[in-house]
Amino acid sequence: MHIRVVRFSNVSREHVEQLVARINDADGPPPGVTMSGMKLLFDAGQGTALSIQEYATAEDMAQAAKVFDAMDPSETPGSRSSVDECEVPLDLKT
Numbered sequence: 001m002h003i004r005v006v007r008f009s010n011v012s013r014e015h016v017e018q019l020v021a022r023i024n025d026a027d028g029p030p031p032g033v034t035m036s037g038m039k040l041l042f043d044a045g046q047g048t049a050l051s052i053q054e055y056a057t058a059e060d061m062a063q064a065a066k067v068f069d070a071m072d073p074s075e076t077p078g079s080r081s082s083v084d085e086c087e088v089p090l091d092l093k094t
Helices: 013-025 058-069
Strands: 002-009 037-043 048-055 079-087
Touching (some): 013 037
């Protein structure tokens, strides 16, 4: 499994609500994106958000990165501060 974590700053509750509504109304991920899961975390006090995207392979993650990098910034929850693309060596659930 591979995880892509994107941190955003300057995030408002309104932007998060709009993004969640668009995602819920969409018929799956954008064309070219094959993800196995996604979480959006929002810290209202700091005005930050994390998009945690799960992929089966590094190739799926790389293809999705191209799609997300080409998105209009108005379609994101805020200003992109960082992107980490990680392999998951341990996934422990209790």
